[in-house]
Amino acid sequence: MVSRVIPVDPFDLVIFGGTGDLAQKKILPGLYRRFADGQMPAEARIIGAARSDLTSDSYRAMVRDAVSEAIPEGRRNGDTLTAFLGRIEYVTIDATGTAGWTELAAMVRPDVVRAFYFSVAPSLFGDLAKRLNDHRIASRHCRIVVEKPFGRDLASARDLNATLARHFSEEQIYRIDHYLGKETVQNLMAVRFANVLFEPLWNAQYVDHVQITVAETVGVGGRGAYYDKSGAMRDMVQNHLMQLLCLIAMEPPSRFDPDAVRDEKLKVIRALDPVEPKDIVRGQYLANDTLSGYRDEAESPDSRTESFIALKCGISNWRWAGTPFYLRTGKRLKARASEIAVVFKDAPHAIFGQSAGTHRNILSIRLQPNEGITLGVTIKEPGPGGMRLLDVPLDMSFADALGPEASEVPDAYERLIMDVIRGNQTLFMRGDEVEAAWAWTDPLIEGWTERGDAPAPYEIGSTGPEEAAILMHRAGRKWREIRP
Numbered sequence: 379m380v381s382r383v384i385p386v387d388p389f390d391l392v393i394f395g396g397t398g399d400l401a402q403k404k405i406l407p408g409l410y411r412r413f414a415d416g417q418m419p420a421e422a423r424i425i426g427a428a429r430s431d432l433t434s435d436s437y438r439a440m441v442r443d444a445v446s447e448a449i450p451e452g453r454r455n456g457d458t459l460t461a462f463l464g465r466i467e468y469v470t471i472d473a474t475g476t477a478g479w480t481e482l483a484a485m486v487r488p489d490v491v492r493a494f495y496f497s498v499a500p501s502l503f504g505d506l507a508k509r510l511n512d513h514r515i516a517s518r519h520c521r522i523v524v525e526k527p528f529g530r531d532l533a534s535a536r537d538l539n540a541t542l543a544r545h546f547s548e549e550q551i552y553r554i555d556h557y558l559g560k561e562t563v564q565n566l567m568a569v570r571f572a573n574v575l576f577e578p579l580w581n582a583q584y585v586d587h588v589q590i591t592v593a594e595t596v597g598v599g600g601r602g603a604y605y606d607k608s609g610a611m612r613d614m615v616q617n618h619l620m621q622l623l624c625l626i627a628m629e630p631p632s633r634f635d636p637d638a639v640r641d642e643k644l645k646v647i648r649a650l651d652p653v654e655p656k657d658i659v660r661g662q663y664l665a666n667d668t669l670s671g672y673r674d675e676a677e678s679p680d681s682r683t684e685s686f687i688a689l690k691c692g693i694s695n696w697r698w699a700g701t702p703f704y705l706r707t708g709k710r711l712k713a714r715a716s717e718i719a720v721v722f723k724d725a726p727h728a729i730f731g732q733s734a735g736t737h738r739n740i741l742s743i744r745l746q747p748n749e750g751i752t753l754g755v756t757i758k759e760p761g762p763g764g765m766r767l768l769d770v771p772l773d774m775s776f777a778d779a780l781g782p783e784a785s786e787v788p789d790a791y792e793r794l795i796m797d798v799i800r801g802n803q804t805l806f807m808r809g810d811e812v813e814a815a816w817a818w819t820d821p822l823i824e825g826w827t828e829r830g831d832a833p834a835p836y837e838i839g840s841t842g843p844e845e846a847a848i849l850m851h852r853a854g855r856k857w858r859e860i861r862p
């Protein structure tokens with residue numbers, strides 16, 4: 379397979395928060411990979427910006443360390459890294475003060491794409507937006523990239539949207555959800571909309587239910603105080619899991635363009651039913667011999683914030699009425715694994731008799747690890763002995779199908795940043811989408827807060843609380859295994 383890298387236009391990318399965790403772990407290593415792949419034109423430039431008093435040289439040394447840490451030795455090249463560092467500059471700037479803004483205004487060039495990555499706390503977004511405009515650094519066609527969390531409820535998301543809208547048009551705002559930049563997630567759209575095979579079956583008549591699982595093995599660790607104000611619903615479901623649900627459930631857009639895709643996703647969110655309390659299971663991991671429990675890491679020892687959530691939701695439209703969507707995410711679970719499973723209904727009539735057992739087709743889309751798509755089909759078990767049935771996978775693991783180049787598939791961040799430079803908003807959330815997602819989420823959170831529901835405890839390394847399994851069993855279903 380020949381990699382087809384199309385260079386983007388020349389750009390100045392300013393990373394506010396250029397010394398922070400996200401910039402060092404994801405954004406800068408991602409940019410290095412795009413550079414090494416030849417996607418950055420000679421005139422591309424990256425400007426780190428933060429309050430720390432650094433020279434461009436000391437910032438480059440910091441970036442060298444960050445890239446070396448994130449990318450294994452065999453996958454990076456010393457000369458290429460040095461050439462990449464040649465594209466980097468630094469400006470000391472204060473989002474809430476006057477320092478650095480005149481210098482930044484003098485640095486950005488008039489005739490290249492201008493993008494500003496707000497990799498700072500959301501409380502600084504308004505300050506940055508205002509100062510970029512006050513100092514005429516924001517041009518009419520510039521773009522801003524904003525990180526999650528985008529609000530903590532509908533009211534704060536509306537405020538944030540209104541703050542940004544005072545200075546930028548919606549076409550300039552790129553709200554990032556890195557799940558949408560994953561190769562498999564985009565492949566999901568290709569599978570759905572470029573094949574005739576699935577679309578006739580993609581509805582309540584043939585799909586029994588859909589499961590979306592994002593399981594992590596890490597705990598909240600040092601982020602306990604922050605996480606405790608958020609919880610799994612706000613941190614994962616409202617954004618990542620809902621975006622995945624939208625891609626599974628949406629109608630085919632008329633074109634693969636930003637507003638056509640996002641219009642369809644918005645319709646799904648607006649068609650989501652409220653979730654009844656009996657269909658929500660929240661949990662908190664307990665300590666074990668070596669690891670601390672959620673409450674030891676959280677801000678308060680009697681915290682009621684969930685580190686695990688499973689819920690069953692319905693979509694009230696013609697395509698999906700009657701087909702439940704089960705969402706599940708949690709920390710300190712058995713394995714790190716993310717999967718979307720579309721579980722089809724049984725064949726209408728079992729001609730092979732009861733002894734052949736029941737078999738179902740399952741389309742599994744794995745996001746991590748080993749990104750890939752598997753379709754489970756039922757065949758005859760080979761050999762004599764009558765018609766015994768066997769489920770086997772038709773496997774499209776990227777590593778097998780695409781060979782070594784599968785490992786070169788760009789990481790979500792680098793792909794999305796290149797989309798920003800290209801001016802393509804398809805894989806970014808629109809303001810109304812984010813607000814609709816909060817409008818669905820808020821009453822659920824308010825409900826369990828008002829009722830004072832306590833999360834159920836679960837063991838570290840398990841699949842979550844027992845109640846989550848019961849949620850499925852009640853309907854005669856079961857969760858997919860959480861497998862590394």
Ligand code: NAP
Nearest residue numbers: 395396397398399400428429430472473497498499525526
């Ligand atoms: P972080 O490590 O705390 O970094 C914050 C950055 O902001 C630092 O570079 C800091 O540098 C800079 N900063 C703070 N106050 C500033 C000010 N007044 N003016 C200019 N710069 C200022 O945070 P992070 O983990 O990188 O997260 C950044 C954003 O990404 C947050 O919105 C977070 O929610 C989001 N996010 C992060 C991750 C992740 O994996 N880390 C994942 C998803 C989303 P100085 O102190 O030198 O100013």
